[in-house]
Amino acid sequence: MTIIKTSVGRRSFLKSSAMAGGGLVIGFNFLSSCQSKTEEEIMAMPKEWFDINAYLKIGDNGVVTIVSPNPEFGQNVRTSMPMLIAEELDVDWEKVIVEQAPYHPEKYGFQFTGGSRGIMSRWEPLRMAGASARHMLREAAAQQWQVPMEEISTASGVLHHELTGKSIPYGEIASEASNIPVPKEVVLKEIKDFKIIGTSRKNVDSKSIVTGEPMFGVDYYQEGMFYAMIEHPPAFGMTLKSVDKSSVINMPGIKDVLTIKSYKDGYEKRVFDTNAFSEIVAIVGNSTWEVMQAKKQLKIEWQAIEAYSETVTSFRGDKKTVNIPAGLESTAKHNKQMDILSAKQGKIVRKDGNPDLAFKNAAKVIERTYSAPFLAHNCMEPMNAFAHVTGDSVKIAAPLQIPGSILPTVAASLGVAVENIEMDITRMGGGFGRRAYAHYVVEAALISQQMEAPVKLIYSREDDMTHGIYRPTYRATYRAAIDANNNLTALHVKAGGIPESPLFADRFPAGALDNYLAEEWSIESNITIGAFRAPRSNFMAGAEQSFLDEIAETIGKDPIQFRLDLLQRAEDNPVGEKNDYDAARYAGVLKLVRDKSDWDVNQSNAHRGISAYFCHNTYAAHILDVTIENGKPVVQNVSCAIDCGVVVNPDAAKNMAEGAIIDGIGNALFGELSFKDGIPEKKNFDTYRMIRMSEAPKNIDVHFVENEIAPTGMGEPPFPPIFGALANAMYKATGTRNYDQPFKVTKDVLG
Amino acid sequence: MEVFTLNINGEKQEVNVDPNTPILWVLRDSLQMMGTKYGCGIAQCGACTIHVEGVAMRSCQLSVAAVKGKKITTIEGLSENASHPLQEAWIEHDVPQCGYCQAGQIMSAAALLKDKPNPSDADIDAAMNGNICRCGTYTRIKAAIKTAAKNG
Known part of the structure; x- marks a missing residue:
């Protein structure tokens, strides 16, 4: 039995004062925006709703509205988060309507999407919201029936008292329940008693999606709004010099051309304020098409930036100085710079044992260098935002991952109080980290303020791709010392990137080796970078897992057994104390995927590669089967094993893993953004190759480790290891290893 | 104008x-x-x-x-109340993640099924290769098209 004190996050449960007298009656016209007509049609409308707490209200007919607090970008939290509440409330899922919360941190806590932390961070608070409501319903029934609350049970939204045979549906006592004080502590269900958590429930938004209902930021419409697009410098390292408004102002439908300065002088940026182009031009008009035409004709002069430094406050609140160099950067020059730093000693981050001696005494040393280019996020819905600034009050509706991170900036740039900003969280057409950096919201707000009108800002695909907050370009050099008995005696990793290092010094195989050395380096840049699905892990996993594969081959061990032996060492007798993984759980996913894919028995006609990784609190392992057809890799099958603790919505979790696998294969084979003189060399999907239907795996099997550990994330962890599985399988198929992304088939195909 | x-x-x-x-x-x-x-x-x-x-x-x-x-x-006009076999199959297979591309995917698939009521994998690949899904729901899209073909 889990007893949870409700004092943590208690503000979430404070009821609105408006409902002090007998329950708050809320009009139900908001149902027009709810997620599923099917459910609406099945369910008769309640005449009255009773607010039990910020997360749920119960209709007099037993229909329950559950508020989903976090932004949705495809990870399906709008289904899985309400499932947590419905489970503890003890209602039938079919009676649940889901609503999206507006941005309201006092009521809903930290509303964010990122770091695969959604379900993990909401696991207890949301169940508590359901359980405290159930408690209040039971107490209301106890008072009505004059029986002890402990004797009242619930099932499917009905309260029962066995001794007297009394029962009452939630809807008929919700009014009374809404006046019961919020309990000081509540009892949460035991996992074995779950009826909803752990069962697959369909995405509550599917019907709206397949019928094309407006739900994304870009769909937001307000009568009388203008459409706006931006022109930003064509190259990183440049800024606005001047704009010739007269070149387009008389074009059809054009209302104005504005210059926007996103940050007031001296504004101290925080981590998600990343933005290379803080001075840009906005074209405003009556329709997107007319604005696009003017955008093509607009005459703007740009100029080179000077080097500068800025202080940026990190996610944890500490400040650091970032140096932004001047100049127009190119991939060719980046590669030369990285060659130089790869060859020098880096900053030592971790050293176990005596790696120098182990390398000196080694019978054999393997050294390999891995690289990966910048990547653009390429969310299918381009960056956009709606803003309406009227005097000192502001209305925003935008697709963004961390609303709370951009509000202070919007407020400061507009010169209004944060409290005066009302923000609707729309569905996002993908995020992948990009929409954590919501400079486009600031831009939309400033345009609206200048226009004194509601404005919808939309980026063209070209703007979206060339005004990126990219995944950095990385390098990693691995060295392995092998003794005369084919034992791995030391491992050395030196990793770096532009402008950040991807190294995680305390991850596996650190802790499994007596002698270990980890170094890192970085190179300053004016190209903006940021979170991209499993930041840094999305490179390191592929490099590390490819290298382990090569070591296993060199010493003549099965690649899974080789990893399991290292993990056994790390479990039995770990080296160092800071190892950032649970060796037994790590081994668990390897064993599960080995069993499920018949690794030891069946090699079929395909060539198999194994890879595993731990990041964002979840363990994932993949076995990928590839054939080469007409010089191209064809992924026949991927078997995947995941340990993310309790799986809330299994089929939806499988969908996340499938998507991560396909996304990873796509980025491994095609993902690449290069620069010449500061200009991104790809601007749209004609040149930036995305994985397509015919290139996706023919089959994907996803398996979960069954345990009762509190759930961790699914959005990121299955992504990084697929790079390694593909690299290792392609090696088996071709006899040539890929060290540089995107991967290529360069040699003759083996039979 | x-x-x-x-x-x-x-x-x-x-x-x-x-x-x-x-x-x-x-x-x-x-x-x-x-x-x-x-x-x-x-x-x-x-x-x-x-x-x-x-x-x-x-x-x-x-x-x-x-x-x-x-x-x-x-x-919006593909069917009354999401009753097109593809829309039903999309819901049955729980295809969408972010959902942004899915209307386009369904419209491409609907044209395919009109021409080829029982498409092969190669037919599906050819008809659907022009539709990008950034979330990577391709395997589910393919399965849903096959289900719709069977039910259509």
């Missing part, structure tokens, strides 16, 4: 726009029909797929003048 009478989902709609305006932006900006999505503007991603006289077309590359008088179907 010119007045056009359009036949969209069986209804007549009148718009007054530049004749070069792509039908995508007429749908979205003039008629507030938001189901058809902008993804790339150069017919490379398929998010804006509609049917013109039953043929799948990229609406970002099709001017309003070119579709004057022609029968246009958008995702």
